[in-house]
Amino acid sequence: MKEDRSVSAAAVERSLDPASEAEWVELRELGHRMLDGMFDHIRGVRDMPAWQELPARTKSDFAAEAVPRTGVGAEAAYESFVRDVLPYGIGNAHPRFWGWVQGGGTVVGMLAEMLAAGMNPNVGGFNDSATMVEEQVLRWLAELMGMPEGTSGLLTSGGSMANLLGLAVGRCARAGFDVREEGVEGGPMLRVYCSTETHSWLNKAVELMGMGRVSLCPVGVDAEYRMRMDELSEAVAADQAAGYRPLCVVGTAGTVNTGATDDLEAIADLCEAEGMWFHVDGAFGALAYLSESLRPALRGMERVDSLAFDLHKWGYLPYDVGCVLVRDAEAHRAAFATGASYLTAMERGPVAGGIRFAERTPELSRGFRALKVWMSLKSQGVDALVEQIEKNVEQASYLARRVESSPELELAAEAPLNIVCFRYRGASDEENKEILMRVQERGIAVPSGTMVEARFAIRVAITNHRSRREDFDALVDAVVAIGREVMG
Incomplete structure (x- = not known):
């Protein structure tokens, strides 16, 4: 009977890996076909339509297909991908795709994504190589953006989340009361200033943070679509007189509509004088700072308290990877750090020193986004x-x-x-x-x-x-x- 139970247990304890040497060989061959297929796709993308709509029958098949209780096998699934998915993407890898500020991805980035998935780490900030890679990438990015040594940061899903995190840190740092303990009702109304050209992420952010759109003060723009500093100064003074607390000015480096950049130097001066948080949404435009010839247009950006930008836009990397940088590392930690027995740091082992990224974001589970940034910078150079x-x-x-x-x-x-x-x-x-x-x-x-x-x-x-x-x-x-x- 014991032997029967052992056989039964072995049958039940299968993994999701190939079960035999022959299956490993078969899957390896399929993997090489997949890789070759993607190389061929990217190399030949110029000869394809910039976009083509899914056929009606394909849409119908997607809507009608039942949940697959038993699998059809990796090869059949791949054939479905090649037939029904690959030709009908949004098209942003194509050289004539210029919609919605989307980058086209790179071959090195694609390969790095495969390697990251193979390692499959949870990059929560453990004592491991993936954490070291992200910390190194953040240090490089802070240096490239003119920010000081010791700047904190995080790689995110994109600019919306990076901007949200930067604003959340600013709220905790400049509210004048304990927002985490008391909520937004613990003090005066907090006011956030932006231009009428600011991206819609800010509306969502103040809603999610419980401040409401009433906390937003949109400021008009000049003929070049830059925030009007005279209107901004008047709005801040009026809010102070009304008993509100001016919290943050959100400047933009590269507006979504026209690519305009606010007078970041003047905004930095005002924020410094009034004790406000200075955040810049540089979703794509911030990366122009890397160029000596383009940098003068972004003068003052290096004075930010927090900066958000996307590497999957003007960094050309595959989706998804954004970044937030925060000048004051302790303010960044204070906005999100919390105690939990199951996250307790140890003197040695995988949690030696704590789980650092969990103290910079609401997220605990995070993918290895940093690898494609790291490999691309190392292989191709800035x-x-x-x-x-x-x-x-x-x-x-x-x-x-x-x-x-x-x-x-x-x-x-x-x-x-x-x-x-x-x-x-x-x-x-x-x-x-x-x-x-x-x-x-x-x-x-x-x-x-x-x-x-x-x-x-x-x-x-x-x-x-x-x-x-x-x-x-x-x-x-x-x-x-x-x-x-x-x-x-």
């Missing part, structure tokens, strides 16, 4: 990244010149960085939308759309390392040709 950023800015200038030289097109706003907004001249908002959708649907290119001064514009956000001048020529030619179709 100078290669700077070269691409400067190329994209030059491409934006080139596109703006092409638009201005066309009698059928017009710029909707200046292009100070890497975003170009333009219209088909004489067309209504609905007609310009139609032009944009036809460009997208035909797989020619993928710009996105936005509203500039209450008028619809085609928006080209250039964070694509695969783009060439010929791609922007193709876009202009297509918009002109389709504009003639739409206008009759």
Whole structure:
């Protein structure tokens, strides 16, 4: 009977790994096919449509397929991926994808993601190599962004979470009362200042933090879409007189609509004088700081209390990886650290020194995002990244010149960085939308759309390392040709 129980237990205690040497060989061969397939896909992406819609039948199949109680095997699952998933992505790996400020990813980043998944660490900040890699990456990024030694930070899912964390630290540091203990009702109304061009993450952040949108004070912008400092100063003074507490100014390095950058030096001066937290949303624009030629436009950013940016945008890395940097490491820790017996630090072993990243975020479980950053910087170097950023800015200038030289097109706003907004001249908002959708649907290119001064514009956000001048020529030619179709 004992022998029978042992056999039964062995059968029950299977893992999810291949069960035999033959199965290992088979899966290894499939893995090599998958890797070769992705290399072929990325290498040949220029020859594909910039975007193509899922066929109706494929959509129907996705909606109708039942839960797979028994598997079909890895090879069949891969075939489904190749047939039904790979051709119908959003298209941001394509050299003519310029929509919504999305980076195109890199081959080295893709390989690093595979290695990270193979290691499969929970990067909560344990005493392990993955933690050391992220700490090193954060130190490099702080240095590159002009922030001092000892700056704290964290890699996040993206700019929205990075911005939220930076604002949360600022609230704890500048509220004037114990927000973590008393909640937002423990003191005067807290006020956060931003421009009318600030990204919508801030609305969500103040809602999630329980401060409500009533805590937000949007400030008007000038003709270059930069926050008006006179209005900002007046708003702060008015709130002080009303008994509110000015908490934080959110400056923007590269606004989402036009790529404008606020006067960060002046905002830093005001925050220093008034004792406010200075946070910069640099989702894509902050990375222009890496370039000596572009850095002057971001002067003052190095004085931030907290800074958020995305490496999957103008850092070109695969999704997802954002970053928040916090000048005051103790303020960062004070905003999130908490005691729990199951997280107690030990003198030796995997939790020697504590679980450091758990003290910088509400999250405990975190993936190994840092590996793709680390491997990319080590393998390609920062100078290669700077070269691409400067190329994209030059491409934006080139596109703006092409638009201005066309009698059928017009710029909707200046292009100070890497975003170009333009219209088909004489067309209504609905007609310009139609032009944009036809460009997208035909797989020619993928710009996105936005509203500039209450008028619809085609928006080209250039964070694509695969783009060439010929791609922007193709876009202009297509918009002109389709504009003639739409206008009759």
